[in-house]
Every structure is written in C-alpha cells, then in structure tokens.
Amino acid sequence: MGSLARSKPSLPARSQRALPALDWRRVAYLLHVSRALDALEEKTLVPEKKVLYQFSARGHDLAQIILGLGLTERHDAVCGYYRSRPMLLALGVEIEEALGSSMARAGGYSDGRDIGVVFNYPNPHGASALPMCGGVGAQYTPTVGWAQAIEYHRTVLQDASYDHAIGVVLGGEASVATNGFWSALTIATTQKLPVLFYIEDNGYGISVPSTFQTPGADIAANLASFKNLHVISGDGTDPVTAATLIAEAQAHVRDRQGPCLLRLTVPRLQGHSFQDTQAYKSAATVEAEWARDPLPKLHDLLVPEWMEQAEWDALAQEAAEVVEAARVAAEQRPVARPETVLRHVFSEAEPQVMGGLRSAGVAMPEGSERAAPEGARINMVTAIRRTLEHELATNPRVLLFGEDIGPKGGVHAVTLGLQEKFGAGRVFDTSLSEEGIVGRAVGMALAGLMPVPEIQFRKYADPAVEQINDCGTMRWRTNNRFAAPMVLRMPVGFFKCGDPWHSQTNEVQFVHSPGWKVAVPSNAEDAVGLLRTALRGDDPVMFLEHRAMLDAAWARRPYPGDDYVIPFGRAKTTISGNRLTIVTWGAMVERCEEAARASGHSVEVIDLRTLMPWDSRAVLESVSRTHRCLIVHEDLRTAGFGAEIAAVVADEAFMELDAPVARLTMPDIPSPHNPVLLNHVVPSAERIREKIDALVEF
Numbered sequence: 001m002g003s004l005a006r007s008k009p010s011l012p013a014r015s016q017r018a019l020p021a022l023d024w025r026r027v028a029y030l031l032h033v034s035r036a037l038d039a040l041e042e043k044t045l046v047p048e049k050k051v052l053y054q055f056s057a058r059g060h061d062l063a064q065i066i067l068g069l070g071l072t073e074r075h076d077a078v079c080g081y082y083r084s085r086p087m088l089l090a091l092g093v094e095i096e097e098a099l100g101s102s103m104a105r106a107g108g109y110s111d112g113r114d115i116g117v118v119f120n121y122p123n124p125h126g127a128s129a130l131p132m133c134g135g136v137g138a139q140y141t142p143t144v145g146w147a148q149a150i151e152y153h154r155t156v157l158q159d160a161s162y163d164h165a166i167g168v169v170l171g172g173e174a175s176v177a178t179n180g181f182w183s184a185l186t187i188a189t190t191q192k193l194p195v196l197f198y199i200e201d202n203g204y205g206i207s208v209p210s211t212f213q214t215p216g217a218d219i220a221a222n223l224a225s226f227k228n229l230h231v232i233s234g235d236g237t238d239p240v241t242a243a244t245l246i247a248e249a250q251a252h253v254r255d256r257q258g259p260c261l262l263r264l265t266v267p268r269l270q271g272h273s274f275q276d277t278q279a280y281k282s283a284a285t286v287e288a289e290w291a292r293d294p295l296p297k298l299h300d301l302l303v304p305e306w307m308e309q310a311e312w313d314a315l316a317q318e319a320a321e322v323v324e325a326a327r328v329a330a331e332q333r334p335v336a337r338p339e340t341v342l343r344h345v346f347s348e349a350e351p352q353v354m355g356g357l358r359s360a361g362v363a364m365p366e367g368s369e370r371a372a373p374e375g376a377r378i379n380m381v382t383a384i385r386r387t388l389e390h391e392l393a394t395n396p397r398v399l400l401f402g403e404d405i406g407p408k409g410g411v412h413a414v415t416l417g418l419q420e421k422f423g424a425g426r427v428f429d430t431s432l433s434e435e436g437i438v439g440r441a442v443g444m445a446l447a448g449l450m451p452v453p454e455i456q457f458r459k460y461a462d463p464a465v466e467q468i469n470d471c472g473t474m475r476w477r478t479n480n481r482f483a484a485p486m487v488l489r490m491p492v493g494f495f496k497c498g499d500p501w502h503s504q505t506n507e508v509q510f511v512h513s514p515g516w517k518v519a520v521p522s523n524a525e526d527a528v529g530l531l532r533t534a535l536r537g538d539d540p541v542m543f544l545e546h547r548a549m550l551d552a553a554w555a556r557r558p559y560p561g562d563d564y565v566i567p568f569g570r571a572k573t574t575i576s577g578n579r580l581t582i583v584t585w586g587a588m589v590e591r592c593e594e595a596a597r598a599s600g601h602s603v604e605v606i607d608l609r610t611l612m613p614w615d616s617r618a619v620l621e622s623v624s625r626t627h628r629c630l631i632v633h634e635d636l637r638t639a640g641f642g643a644e645i646a647a648v649v650a651d652e653a654f655m656e657l658d659a660p661v662a663r664l665t666m667p668d669i670p671s672p673h674n675p676v677l678l679n680h681v682v683p684s685a686e687r688i689r690e691k692i693d694a695l696v697e698f
C-alpha cells in the first residue's frame with residue numbers, strides 16, 4: 001500500500017456530525033483498489049485471457065470492506081465465496097497475491113490449482129480466511145465448526161485468547177436455500193455459537209430472483225422469530241447504515257450473546273460473472289441498481305465534509321498505481337512447474353500453515369508397531385472404544401460427536417460411557433445433519449483440534465458428500481496452506497440381514513475422493529492400531545467399522561496396548577500359502593480364511609487393512625510366488641476396488657500369472673433385506689472355496 005493511504009489512519013474532524021468509528025480513509029482507499037482491480041480484469045486481463053474466471057464485487061464491495069476491517073481478533077475467521085475479494089483486501093491480503101491468484105500464477109492461494117476467486121488466507125497473527133469452495137452453501141458448516149472450536153478453546157482448553165473471537169460466513173441470498181445454510185443455522189442457534197451470518201442480498205442467484213430462494217425474498221424477515229438468532233437487516237450501500245449495522249452485528253456476536261444474521265441489500269452492478277450479459281434484467285432494473293452504487297454514496301458522505309476532493313482523487317490515483325504495480329508483479333510470476341501439481345494430496349514433510357494438530361505445534365507420540373497383547377480377547381466395539389478413550393485421555397484436542405453418541409453411547413454402543421467420563425464438552429450429540437457433522441468437523445480441524453465425527457450408517461454419509469469431498473481436496477487446492485485432518489468413523493456392510501439403507505460398504509467412493517485415507521479393519525487388534533494411527537495423523541481418515549465384525553467372535557483379539565499403531569498401506573498376510581493369493585478386507589477376511597482352510601489347497605490370504613493407500617507391493621510379491629490371484633469383496637462388482645487391484649496385478653504381474661485374475665463380489669444390486677436373499681449375493685465361504693478350486697485347477 002502506498003503513502004497516502006497509510007499516512008493518515010483517521011480522518012480529521014471537520015464536522016460536528018459523528019461518523020461511526022472506522023478508518024474511513026482506508027475504506028475509501030480499499031474501495032478504489034477493489035474497483036481498479038475489477039476494471040483491470042474486465043478491460044484487460046479477461047480479454048487478454050490472462051484471467052479465465054472473473055466475478056465483480058461492484059456494489060457488494062463497500063459493506064464487505066467495512067466487515068473485513070472489523071475482524072481484528074487473532075482467532076477470528078471468515079469464510080466467504082467467489083464474490084468476497086473486497087473483504088479479503090480488508091483482512092490484509094496483498095493485491096499482487098489476489099491478482100496473481102486470479103491469473104492462476106505460481107504462489108498465491110493455490111499455486112494455480114484453483115479458480116482465483118476461491119480464496120484462502122491463513123493468518124497466524126490475525127483474522128484468517130478459511131478456504132472457500134466453489135459450491136454455493138459449502139462455506140456455512142465449516143464456519144460454525146470454527147465457531148464451535150472457539151468455544152472449545154475457551155471453555156475446554158481454557159484459552160482466554162479466544163474470548164472475543166468470532167466466526168463470520170458470507171453468502172449471497174440464493175445460498176440461503178442450500179442445505180449447508182440451514183444445517184449451519186441449526187447448529188449455531190442450538191449451540192449459541194459466536195458466528196455471524198452475513199447475507200449479501202443482491203436479488204439474484206445468477207439470473208434466478210430471490211423469490212425462489214425464500215418466500216417474499218427476505219430471509220431476515222422470515223427468520224425474525226428464529227430462536228437464539230439476532231436478526232438485522234438494512235441497506236448495504238449506505239456507508240453509515242452499513243457501518244452501524246455491521247458494528248452492531250459484530251458486537252452482538254463478540255459479546256457472546258449468540259449468533260447473528262445480518263442481511264444487507266446490495267446491487268450486483270455487473271453480470272454474475274464476466275460472461276453473464278444480464279439479459280434477464282430490464283434496462284430500468286439495471287439503471288435502478290446503478291443508482292444505488294455505494295461508491296458515489298461514500299464520496300458524498302466524505303467529501304467535502306471530511307475530506308477534500310483532491311484527497312479523494314489522490315486516494316483513487318494511488319489505488320490505480322498500486323493495482324498497476326501489482327499487475328506488473330503478478331504478470332512476472334511464473335506458472336507453477338507442472339510436475340508439482342502431484343504434490344500435497346496428503347501430508348508431506350513440510351506442514352500446512354493452518355489446520356490439524358501438527359500446524360498447531362502439537363507433537364504426537366510415535367507409538368509402537370509391536371503389539372503388546374494384554375488380557376482376554378475383546379470385541380471390535382470395545383477395542384475401538386478403548387482406543388478412543390485412551391486418546392481422549394491423553395490428547396485434550398480430541399473430541400467426539402455425532403447422532404446419539406452422547407448419553408446413549410451411539411447406536412452401535414461404540415461411545416458408551418465416554419460422555420460420562422469426558423463430559424459433554426468433548427463427547428456430544430449433534431443435530432441430525434450429516435453435512436453439519438462433517439462440515440463442523442472441517443472447521444474444528446482448521447482450528448487445530450482433532451475431531452472424530454461419527455456417521456450412523458455408511459449410507460447416511462451421502463448428505464455429507466460435498467463436505468467430504470471439499471475436506472479431502474483442501475490440502476491440494478490450497479497448495480498445503482490449509483488441511484483438515486479428522487477421523488470420520490462409520491459402520492458399513494451387512495449385519496445378520498441387509499437392506500438398501502444400512503448395509504452398503506461402497507468404500508470405493510472414498511478411495512476415489514482425493515485426500516482421504518481409508519481404513520477397513522477386519523478385527524479388534526487392527527482396529528486399535530489403525531484408529532490410533534489415524535487419530536495421531538495429519539490427514540483426514542475414513543474409518544470404516546464393519547457391522548458384522550463389531551461383535552463377531554472371530555474378530556475378537558486381546559487389546560494390543562495403548563501405544564499400538566499400524567502404519568497405513570501395510571497389508572497383513574493372515575494365512576500363508578503358495579498356490580493362490582486371495583486379496584480381501586473387512587468382513588470377507590474371516591470367510592476367505594475359512595474357505596482357504598476348507599479348500600485343502602495352499603492358499604495365501606492377504607487382509608489389506610487400508611485401501612488408500614493400499615499395499616500393492618505385498619499383493620504383487622505374493623502373486624509372484626503363487627501365480628494366481630482372487631479378489632473377494634462385499635462391495636458391488638462394477639468399478640469396485642477389486643477392479644483396481646485386478647488392473648494393477650494384470651499390469652505389473654502379467655507374466656507371473658498362471659490363471660486369470662478373478663473377483664468374487666456382490667452383484668451390482670442394493671443389499672437385500674431377507675437373509676436368504678442376502679446370503680445368495682454376498683460372497684460366502686462356500687462360494688469362495690469353489691472359486692479357489694476353479695482357479696487352482698485352471
């Protein structure tokens with residue numbers, strides 16, 4: 001920033017009329033900067049194809065700048081959307097950084113990986129901007145997660161530096177129709193969290209009028225009687241009104257009076273994006289919108305009462321020069337080296353700037369890969385509970401939440417007694433919204449906690465898919481600036497009977513979600529080792545607990561000790577043999593072992609234990625000795641994980657094979673309810689044995 005904008009932080013008092021306390025000179029300067037950036041992109045960089053996606057914030061800009069300047073606490077965080085650049089500038093994001101990101105150059109928000117308007121700003125010394133997403137509405141639940149983490153830091157970890165911190169989430173009026181908005185609103189109001197919902201109502205979601213998003217087109221009016229929510233509404237183009245309402249909203253939330261929703265009406269003075277011609281708006285509408293432009297309103301407020309015209313012009317001139325200098329610098333930035341685009345899917349040597357235990361400076365014990373079995377055999381439920389209990393006891397940043405996991409102890413009893421032992425601050429029930437459960441976990445992980453959310457059944461992760469995907473890609477798309485490590489537990493598979501709702505495994509969907517590690521333990525000992533590794537790790541982990549194995553006699557093993565860890569990507573050979581390799585995981589391991597023994601052949605059984613990463617080396621090494629490979633899984637056949645294994649074996653061990661690589665799986669149907677029907681389709685020990693015979697005799 002140049003000299004003028006810095007030299008006089010506050011305006012000289014030339015009038016008796018009071019202005020809301022604010023650095024109005026800085027507001028004016030940043031507004032000029034924002035306008036200059038818009039103009040540069042629209043007139044030069046987009047036509048020259050140096051910026052490929054452009055979203056102007058003209059009209060939204062003044063109020064956003066005022067909002068951003070109010071975020072002064074070290075642990076404040078804000079999550080915006082693609083039209084939020086003015087707010088980012090007010091937080092302190094460098095202009096060159098913003099422009100370089102729009103131009104997809106090296107460095108910046110994402111090293112050219114993400115659209116430039118999808119911002120993030122890790123700021124260890126002040127307010128941060130949490131990584132935005134392209135999906136409308138995806139910003140809400142992570143922000144309430146941050147707000148809940150603020151409360152966790154304050155009350156559970158007793159850190160007074162969070163006492164006045166708040167979370168702020170920005171959204172357009174169309175975003176109030178999304179699942180994420182309602183999920184976040186429910187969480188914020190039931191938990192009375194310090195979060196500000198800042199709604200920029202420009203009347204259009206691209207071309208769709210706001211009457212489609214909320215009845216009567218006014219979300220503030222509709223939420224007037226929403227319990228525990230302070231609702232404010234007003235004109236976001238009038239500088240004094242905007243400043244007054246924003247100050248009121250921020251004070252309400254900072255003073256721990258609960259969440260607030262502030263709706264400001266603003267005009268969208270440009271098309272939705274550069275490509276949008278606004279043909280759906282009448283000329284009169286466009287004219288009326290321009291009549292509400294906040295820039296001349298700010299001018300008329302400040303000049304001449306608080307500032308000479310020459311001073312205003314000098315600020316505009318300085319903004320233009322600074323933006324031009326940033327353009328030159330941004331254009332000099334190279335494009336990232338293409339081979340680097342493969343990095344930062346998972347945690348590497350260099351830690352992320354924000355998110356997880358590692359960037360919070362919490363060193364986790366390494367653990368021991370040697371099991372130290374103690375006591376009688378315990379079932380998988382008890383093993384998982386005991387591991388959670390130990391990590392809760394030794395790491396105050398671990399917290400558990402999900403539907404019914406509090407006093408009831410979970411519908412599978414995994415968390416039984418943990419709330420009683422660790423309190424409702426650390427082990428608690430949630431509202432029935434899987435998007436809320438996972439999105440909240442994302443915000444908490446960003447705030448340096450280790451959240452362990454539970455989804456009640458595999459199928460019910462579906463409403464959380466957007467948050468799951470966005471969580472997984474976060475490290476990559478922010479080029480290692482942010483990561484949200486967590487352990488997402490969920491039961492999978494059949495149990496006695498099946499059905500389309502509670503019994504799918506579909507683990508392959510998560511393997512296909514970049515950034516997630518996937519664990520599929522078959523027994524109590526492995527569950528302990530894998531879970532502990534996940535809880536001490538630096539990546540999001542999908543921890544899949546097979547329903548049929550939770551209390552299965554076969555899966556019971558002695559507790560392997562409080563230090564026991566199993567590195568991911570290390571398979572276990574549970575039976576050694578030399579005529580055929582069976583590759584499997586989860587509930588199928590027991591059946592494969594039974595079939596191998598019954599077959600009378602020398603069969604090797606490999607339990608993969610994790611699917612991302614998966615131990616291809618162990619499989620290939622085994623196949624190079626046995627020359628035959630059978631893959632058994634419960635998931636559907638087409639594009640199941642077996643297809644991946646078969647492809648790798650065919651690719652890398654073709655010359656070793658004495659028989660085709662075979663698969664035994666569920667057919668491509670939902671899980672049937674009646675056990676007779678179920679048993680007809682899930683691989684049984686008998687059918688596995690038949691397959692073993694056929695392959696060995698091939």
Ligand SMILES: Cc1ncc(C[n+]2csc(CCOP(=O)(O)OP(=O)(O)O)c2C)c(N)n1
Nearest residue numbers: 083134135136172173174175202204205206
């Ligand atoms: C989940 C999702 N659906 C659709 C889109 C495509 N889309 C991008 S912006 C937008 C309109 C959003 O309007 P609003 O929230 O009012 O914000 P504004 O652009 O007006 O500032 C749509 C439909 C998207 N990005 N995400």
